[in-house]
Amino acid sequence: MSRVNVQELTDKVRRAFLGVGVSEEIADTMAEVLVDTEMKGVFTHGIIRVPNYVRCIREGGIKPTADLDILSETPTMAHVSGHGGLGIPIAKAAMKIAIKKAKECGIGIVSVKASHHLGAVGYYANMAAEEGLIGMTMSNGNPMLAPTGSCEKRLGNNPFAYATPAGKYGTVLYDIAISATSDMKIIDMNKKGLTLPDGWLINSCGEPTNNPADYLAGGVLIPFGGYKGYGLALMVELLTACLGCSGMTHEVSAWNRTPKEDGGNVGHFLMAIDPKAMTGEDGFANRAEELIDQMKASKLANGATEILYPGEKEKIKKAECLRTGFVEVDDDSLAALDALIKE
Amino acid sequence: MSRVNVQELTDKVRRAFLGVGVSEEIADTMAEVLVDTEMKGVFTHGIIRVPNYVRCIREGGIKPTADLDILSETPTMAHVSGHGGLGIPIAKAAMKIAIKKAKECGIGIVSVKASHHLGAVGYYANMAAEEGLIGMTMSNGNPMLAPTGSCEKRLGNNPFAYATPAGKYGTVLYDIAISATSDMKIIDMNKKGLTLPDGWLINSCGEPTNNPADYLAGGVLIPFGGYKGYGLALMVELLTACLGCSGMTHEVSAWNRTPKEDGGNVGHFLMAIDPKAMTGEDGFANRAEELIDQMKASKLANGATEILYPGEKEKIKKAECLRTGFVEVDDDSLAALDALIKE
Numbered sequence: 001m002s003r004v005n006v007q008e009l010t011d012k013v014r015r016a017f018l019g020v021g022v023s024e025e026i027a028d029t030m031a032e033v034l035v036d037t038e039m040k041g042v043f044t045h046g047i048i049r050v051p052n053y054v055r056c057i058r059e060g061g062i063k064p065t066a067d068l069d070i071l072s073e074t075p076t077m078a079h080v081s082g083h084g085g086l087g088i089p090i091a092k093a094a095m096k097i098a099i100k101k102a103k104e105c106g107i108g109i110v111s112v113k114a115s116h117h118l119g120a121v122g123y124y125a126n127m128a129a130e131e132g133l134i135g136m137t138m139s140n141g142n143p144m145l146a147p148t149g150s151c152e153k154r155l156g157n158n159p160f161a162y163a164t165p166a167g168k169y170g171t172v173l174y175d176i177a178i179s180a181t182s183d184m185k186i187i188d189m190n191k192k193g194l195t196l197p198d199g200w201l202i203n204s205c206g207e208p209t210n211n212p213a214d215y216l217a218g219g220v221l222i223p224f225g226g227y228k229g230y231g232l233a234l235m236v237e238l239l240t241a242c243l244g245c246s247g248m249t250h251e252v253s254a255w256n257r258t259p260k261e262d263g264g265n266v267g268h269f270l271m272a273i274d275p276k277a278m279t280g281e282d283g284f285a286n287r288a289e290e291l292i293d294q295m296k297a298s299k300l301a302n303g304a305t306e307i308l309y310p311g312e313k314e315k316i317k318k319a320e321c322l323r324t325g326f327v328e329v330d331d332d333s334l335a336a337l338d339a340l341i342k343e
Numbered sequence: 344m345s346r347v348n349v350q351e352l353t354d355k356v357r358r359a360f361l362g363v364g365v366s367e368e369i370a371d372t373m374a375e376v377l378v379d380t381e382m383k384g385v386f387t388h389g390i391i392r393v394p395n396y397v398r399c400i401r402e403g404g405i406k407p408t409a410d411l412d413i414l415s416e417t418p419t420m421a422h423v424s425g426h427g428g429l430g431i432p433i434a435k436a437a438m439k440i441a442i443k444k445a446k447e448c449g450i451g452i453v454s455v456k457a458s459h460h461l462g463a464v465g466y467y468a469n470m471a472a473e474e475g476l477i478g479m480t481m482s483n484g485n486p487m488l489a490p491t492g493s494c495e496k497r498l499g500n501n502p503f504a505y506a507t508p509a510g511k512y513g514t515v516l517y518d519i520a521i522s523a524t525s526d527m528k529i530i531d532m533n534k535k536g537l538t539l540p541d542g543w544l545i546n547s548c549g550e551p552t553n554n555p556a557d558y559l560a561g562g563v564l565i566p567f568g569g570y571k572g573y574g575l576a577l578m579v580e581l582l583t584a585c586l587g588c589s590g591m592t593h594e595v596s597a598w599n600r601t602p603k604e605d606g607g608n609v610g611h612f613l614m615a616i617d618p619k620a621m622t623g624e625d626g627f628a629n630r631a632e633e634l635i636d637q638m639k640a641s642k643l644a645n646g647a648t649e650i651l652y653p654g655e656k657e658k659i660k661k662a663e664c665l666r667t668g669f670v671e672v673d674d675d676s677l678a679a680l681d682a683l684i685k686e
Contacts, residue, residue, distance in 0.1 A: 072623050076419060076449045079621050106419045107450050111621050134586070149650040150641035164581050172581070174574040198541040206644020224568035231517040231653040234634070238507050238515070242630040243477070243618050249637055275586050278422050278454050280415050287585040291577070294592055298493035301549020307492040310574040 002334055003326045009047070010035045016050050016340045020057040021064040022086070029089040037120045038329060039321040040314035042175075044182065045120040048333040053086065053117075054340055061253070061264070062086055062116050068093045071113075076105045079244060082115035084264075087139075090115045091268050095124040095137070098272040102133050106277030109270070111244030116264035117141075122161035122175025122311070128272040129163035129171035132285070136162045136271040140240040140247075142254040142264075145179055146220040148230040151206030153220055154249060158236035163311070167289030173311030178233040180224040186215045199226060240267030345677055346669045352390070353378045359393050359683045363400040364407040365429070372432040380463045381672060382664040383657035387525065388463040391676040396429065396460075397683055404596070404607070405429055405459050411436045419448045422587060425458035427607075430482075433458045434611050438467040438480070441615040445476050449620030452613070454587030459607035460484075465504035465518025465654070471615040472506035472514035475628070479505045479614040483583040483590075485597040485607075488522055489563040491573040494549030496563055497592055501579035506654070510632030516654030521576040523567040529558045542569060583610030 013031035018024070030053070038046030056062040066085025070078055078097050082090035094110040101108025118124070121137045128135025141156030161175040180200045189196060190212035203209045204218030215221075223229025241248035246267025253264050275284035292309045300307070321327045356374035365373070373396070381389030399405040409428025413421050421440050425433035437453040444451025461467070464480045471478025484499030504518040523543045532539060533555035546552045547561030558564075566572025584591035589610025596607050618627035635652045643650070664670045 072621075074449050074620055077621050079623075105448070106417050107452060109450060109616065109621070134581070146644070147638045147641055147650055149644055149647035150638075151644040152642040154637060154641045162578050162581075164585070172577070174578065176571050176574065180568065202644060206642075206647065224571050225523065226567075227653075228519050228567050229571075231519065234515070234638075234653065235505050235517065237634055238477070238505075238631055242507070242627055242634060243616075243621055245622060245626070245630070248630065248634060273452065273586075277417055278415075278420050278452070278586055279588060280422075283588070284585055287588070287591065288581055291580055291585060291591060294497060295490045295493075295577070298490055298497045299495040299549075301489070301492055301494040301545060304492035304549065307490055310570075310577065 001328045002331055004329050004334065006035065006039065006321055006325055006327050009038070009327060009329065012337050012341060013047065013050060016054055016337060019341065019343070020054050022057070023065065026064075026086060026089045029092055030086065033088045033092070033119050033123055035327070036123065036318070039318040039327050040120075041317040042120055042314060043330055043333075044184070046333075047329055047337060049117070049119065050333075051336045051340060056116070066090075076101055076107055076109065078110045080110060080112050082112055084114055085116065087116035087118035087264065087266060087268075091118040091124050091137070091139075091270065092127070094268060095127050095135070095270045095272070098270045099128055099131055099133060102128070102272035102274045106274050108272050111240070112268040112270070113244050113246035115246070115266045115268055117266060118268055120175060121159040122163065122173050124270055125161040125163035125175070126171055126173045129165050129173065132165050132274075132276070134162070134164045134273040134275060138236040138239055138269040140237050140249075140252055140267050142252045143249050144221055145223055145233060146202060146206065148223070148227040151202055151204060151220055155223075155230070155233045155237065156249065156252060157221070158233045160232065160236055164288050165285040166292055166309070167285045169289055169292050169309060169312075170315065171311065172288065172292065172309050173314070175311070178223045178229050178236070179221040180229070181221070183215065183221060186212045186221075190215065199224070236269070239269040243269065344671045345674055347672050347677065349378065349382065349664055349668055349670050352381070352670060352672065355680055355684060356390065356393060359397055359680060362684065362686070363397050365400070366408065369407075369429060369432045372435055373429065376431045376435065376462050376466055378670070379466065379661070382661040382670050383463075384660040385463055385657060386673055386676075387527070389676075390672055390680060392460070392462065393676075394679045394683060399459070409433075419444055419450055419452065421453045423453060423455050425455055427457055428459065430459035430461035430607065430609060430611070434461040434467050434480070434482075434613065435470070437611060438470050438478070438613045438615070441613045442471055442474055442476060445471070445615035445617045449617050451615045454583070455611040455613070456587050456589035456608075458589070458609045458611055460609060461611055463518060464502040465506065465516050467613055468504040468506035468518070469514055469516045472508050472516065475508050475617075475619070477505070477507045477616040477618060481579040481582055481612045483580050483592075483595055483610050485595045486592050487564055488566055488576060489545060489549065491566070491570040494545055494547060494563055498566075498573070498576045498580065499592065499595060500564070501576045503575065503579055507631050508628040509635055509652070510628045512632055512635050512652060512655075513658065514654065515631065515635065515652050516657070518654070521566045521572050521579070522564040523572070524564070526558065526564060529555045529564075533559065542567070579612070582612040587612065
């Protein structure tokens with residue numbers, strides 16, 4: 001890991017995208033969202049992703065100049081196409097529409113089709129929370145998980161996020177993927193000779209296993225909580241592919257592999273709710289603060305030092321980066337970024 | 344278990360509620376929802392609940408004549424109070440409002456406060472799905488789960504449900520509680536001398552345990568998927584107690600224990616979305632059907648005979664009851680119901 005100046009890193013990401021024909025505005029958005037994610041310590045969705053986004057643009061799988069297009073619209077809803085552009089600016093623009101509608105009508109929902117990988121899905125939910133609204137965002141993805149009863153990759157790792165204002169805590173930001181754990185974690189545990197907990201992996205025949213080596217022999221990730229997570233992955237697919245007419249399961253291409261002419265064909269669902277519109281008063285954030293107070297006041301388990309709320313760990317990391325002006329970045333990711341800029 | 348005529352059972356439940364001063368209409372709703380749940384095989388939320396609802400009415404903790412009252416309303420939202428009445432008719436009336444708003448505005452959200460236990464939360468989501476809409480329902484509850492890092496019961500088992508139309512499959516109906524498993528299951532496994540899987544229970548010190556006997560010694564249920572489930576339980580609390588100003592965590596009373604003057608102080612969140620309003624066309628159910636087709640076509644895991652969609656198992660059971668006219672009911676539950684009618 002290297003310590004990098006936040007402003008310098010932002011500028012590097014910006015230049016990497018400007019180099020492949022992306023507009024100043026979109027390059028700014030890419031840099032802002034990816035560096036924000038990196039500062040939160042969510043390395044899997046930060047700088048490491050730049051080379052593949054850039055490669056997809058070069059190979060024609062992402063259109064660098066695509067604009068978000070409203071296909072149909074009501075006061076509460078918009079159905080939009082990303083026309084195969086970069087997922088991050090598309091999702092950000094879509095959330096802005098949802099926020100505007102929520103401020104006008106109490107609720108706004110935007111369904112996005114023909115988009116691409118949108119980075120950390122929680123970023124967009126948090127946009128709503130920072131404006132005093134409740135935000136909820138989801139995206140489908142290429143098949144990575146086995147439905148309950150199957151041993152085949154048929155469902156995306158369909159990320160789901162919500163965020164709300166929470167008084168002195170700023171915002172609560174929950175952002176998860178549906179797999180019980182990531183493939184990277186399993187590969188790492190295999191290297192270290194560790195045993196997996198129950199419920200993380202099935203082998204290539206679909207049998208539960210605690211051996212991480214089974215992953216390399218055709219094992220498949222499963223949803224967290226078994227059928228409970230399977231149903232959540234389906235919910236995301238229903239609210240993206242089915243509601244917004246994006247690609248469904250295998251029609252969605254992997255963000256880091258073969259670029260497709262029509263982009264990733266990814267679907268997003270973005271919702272904002274104005275709590276003031278529900279009750280006519282402004283007390284939501286105070287009640288959310290009280291809820292978090294209660295969590296933090298709970299009796300600690302042996303070995304635990306603190307009870308966190310969703311997004312707290314990431315917020316602490318980001319605040320430290322902003323305080324010092326520096327962020328830790330993986331050396332390989334940084335070298336790849338530098339190489340892109342030279343090209 | 345006894346085989347009971349569905350119509351006779353419905354009539355018995357009706358009479359049990361009429362006996363404690365409930366209106367014909369509310370008694371009909373109680374019978375309809377509880378027998379529906381029983382036919383689906385969800386015994387924990389069916390007939391077994393009648394004695395406690397009735398006891399709460401007798402002891403003043405549920406007001407038998409309470410009407411749902413709209414506190415504030417916009418074209419897309421309603422904030423309502425159940426005034427301490429029975430949760431089931433309150434939630435049903437609230438979902439009707441959400442459905443009406445969704446048909447008019449594309450989306451409708453109803454927040455309910457001062458309600459009581461609402462039975463199976465999925466019933467109300469399915470009401471929306473049966474009208475071609477996407478339904479989502481949640482309810483908070485009295486504290487039963489430990490937040491991640493704690494060994495104290497601080498969060499309700501906050502049920503969450505969604506339902507959508509799905510073409511030839513009728514509706515998809517997902518209905519879960521947030522605990523990894525139920526206390527009844529753990530007690531049963533203890534009796535049988537079985538070992539729990541990882542991630543189901545912590546002991547009274549908050550340490551993970553696989554020994555079901557630890558539950559009886561002060562162990563606490565934990566959310567499914569660890570922190571991922573913890574965040575979902577918080578989401579339900581945020582969308583009920585915080586959005587709708589119902590009781591929060593410990594302010595919510597246990598449905599089966601002490602009745603309170605203000606009812607259970609339970610909060611519900613009910614949302615309906617009209618997919619036609621999003622795209623202007625009617626294809627949602629067909630796409631949902633295609634999604635389920637894909638799940639069912641997935642390669643089977645060893646030992647699995649079929650891949651189910653959420654709610655399928657329950658739908659098969661209910662269809663069998665409707666075909667034969669009979670439903671299996673636990674003998675104790677039936678005896679308790681008969682005793683109530685005699686009183």
